[in-house]
Amino acid sequence: MAKMNPEDIKVILATDCGSTTTKAILIEYRDGEYRLIVRGEAPTTVEAPFEDVTKGVLNAVGEVEELAGRKLLDESGKIISPAKGNEGTDIYISTSSAGGGLQMMVAGVVRSMTAESAERAALGAGAIVMDVIASNDKRLPHQQIERIRHLRPDMILLSGGIDGGTTTHVVEIAELISAADPKPRLGSGYQLPVIYAGNKDATEAVKETLAKKVDLKTVPNIRPVLERENLGPAREEIHELFMEHVMAQAPGYRKLMSWTDAPIMPTPGAVGLIIKTIADIEGIEAVGVDIGGATTDVFSVFRPGGAEGVFNRTVSANLGMSYSISNVFAESTLPMVMRWVPFHMDERDLRNRVKNKMIRPTTIPQSMEELIFEQAIAKEALRLAFIQHKSFATVLKGVQQQRTIADAFEQTASGATLVNMMTLDLLVGSGGVLSHAPRRQQSALMLIDAFLPEGITRLAVDSIFMMPQLGVLSTVHKQAATEVFNKDCLIHLGTCVAPSGEIKKPGPVMNYKITLPDGKLESGTLEYGKMKLIKLGVGEKGLPLKAKAELEPHRGLDLGRGKGAKVEMELSGGVVGIILDGRGRPFILPEDDHIRVEKLKEWMIELDIYPPQALNR
């Protein structure tokens, strides 16, 4: 298809080929704005007996055709382009995680330095990192070789050393890879791609060691100096190789690649991209989470010191709501899950229920009791995934910090986390348990309890998981991607207001005056341990209504402007509204079982989380 000017693009067709379902969306420019028109889906057809991903794509597009009343496929089953009248699309784009997504192994010299930079580059590109090999990963060389041989990744990213530094260690790692002689996961007709992104002085020696055994590509050093990462070139090469090797091996992808107007992106890479794009356009800090059946992805953009946004992505491989539900239970432990449940349940029975969900992953909670229990597990899965994210999304480790006397009272350690819940502006959730919760209030409370936002934070969920398609769309048409993201993709839940700081005794934590759009004033004092919901909805075009707020935290408590400092600002509404959370940060649930249950019930009734009769068991 011919390249078009962005302003000429009026109809956009986008698909996401997931491991089980292929989802298609149709976006059109109508009445001066880009909006989602319809969405269709069909089973993915990568595996036998079809073994051609394009069949699933055409089925999903066929559904879109039917629902939108727009002819998109010609008689030979090809996508019609460009759009003319009620036919065809101006561009077609796609993402893919079918066939297991992009599976990588990364290697570096020091685990917390170059190896971690390599891991960041691979995760940011949308890969599943199968293992991280480093000179100091506490495994013996022969164990590392065995591991590399056993893994069969799609590609390897090798880094190590700063430019001009010692070459020996990184060449040693190259020798291990050479000895392991790893084979690619898909297809045997090609050599395993290995990207070298280490000390430039070692390039020749690495070539000598590896060039005959693997398909070696060299890109600029991922960590040219200790103080700076340069992840861009490695990420681009990963995407290139993903298209060239991994996608090209999967059945039907060569055909699909010839249809699309932009390179096919790995699904999580595209989700990361849309979150970064939105954060950059609005100049905000954002966290996105996608909780699936097997894994949970967390994406974040933070701006330490108001600087340029730093993007991070983590994948918690075994935290999910069906295939991995039992692992959430094992990692979190029963008491941690049950602390969110306002009634008693038998342990033996619960354990069996969790395992039965694991072996029959497509079942759904029918009773209220099952729903409450499943949402309690989701809170723990999200909490654990976020802990992993916080420990990974850090300032660069191993950097010597120069301090002045002014820093004496505010020392940030090397490797301190970038995640700052107080400065976070937007928290977006997606994945079945969040997007399909019967009541939106449940999604809001799951996000609040798991992430514990501090200060003032907007909450949203992705309605139908179209972030992947919007991510790849942002590479060709930023305006369309952001308009659809704000108006159709996001369901704005509202804003959480949570004063932060140690609270020693019961009493007031914040005075509030909130003027609603209709002029009505909501004012009062929020007491410690209480939650309050103030209804403030969504406007005509799906955008949240705003309310003027004066918020005055009590002495020692902070809403982002300093302890006790008053905040005057506009708060965003949503389908839930404004949630005032006076439970304190750090948040501690009462230890006494009876008090804990009473408090849980009180919060759930105030926010209308579950019907009251469901809580009185």
Next chain:
Amino acid sequence: MGHAYTPGLKVTDKILITKNRILPLKGEVIVKKGDRLKPDDVVARTHLPGTVEPINVANILGLPPEDIEEAILKKQGERVKEGEVFARSKSFFGLFKSECKSKINGTVESISRVTGQVLLRGEPIPVEVKAYVTGEVVDIFEKEGVGISTWCSFIQGIFGIGGECHGEVKIVVPDPTAILTDKEIGPECKGKVIVGGSMVTADAIKKAAKMEAAGIVTGGFDDKDLRDFLGYDLGVAITGSEEIGITLIVTEGFGQINMAQKTFDLLKAKEGKLACINGATQIRAGVIRPEVIIPFDGDIHAKQELSDFREHGIEIGSPVRVIRHPHFGKLGTVTELPAPLMELESGSHARVLEVEFTDGTRAIVPRANVEMLES
């Protein structure tokens, strides 16, 4: 959209199956088409490359890496024996000489002038693939393996642990509702595939392993017992490589659940026959379920009439089993299939069906929470 129900597990008294037995990497196939095989017969073998032993010669001999080649006594590709000196530094008038000895039998794989490291490759590791089932070789995949066909009774489990094994079927409980305890297990269970009823206790499994039983097939199993037996909490359902001395196959699910009457009756009818079982389970894309294969003689070239009940989708009158609370494990038949989404007690909206249970009571259940059974 795909079908909004879960296809049930296969339980059939007669089916023709073909098992592909493939090497992990290319090697030699040692049987030919038409050969009749028993489970322990080897069908193909190969050698995995030996393990690698990296030795930093430069460090040991105290030499700069670029000088180590002069100290190496064996060339790349040459064989070394365990304890053999393969590198030696030049001595100062015969004094203070340092040596590197090989810790393994193998070959010199590489010598690096950059890192000063020598890689020694150990002897190749032999790998064999066995037939696993009784049957006839119908396909030869050159240098990779074979396909073996047999008529059999076939039972798919929902979850299992432990790998491939085989033994005679032995029923040790009176009916599918009985709990299999250690009292039912004795020395006569050695080498047998034991069939229990609604549940097997942890003590029973431990005793069966001690008595060297080949495996256990049971309706239900308690998660707490699974944890006690494995010694850890199973996080994801990817199993088969546990080395526990016995293979366990669960046909219905976790907790005490009666084994389906049909499954129990089929196993009972096959008592004393050879069963080939595998507990390997993988509940992800490309799902693998545990299996019980009871082979019998028959013309493997005869055409098989296959009617897969799963192709028709769910209909009024279809027999189903509920696979989630509050009616977990109950059997019944579909009496109504309302088209619109309905609100569940949980507040979710989902496609549902009405089912009449065997005791005559009726309930509305989400379609996602039933599995179809063969009529």
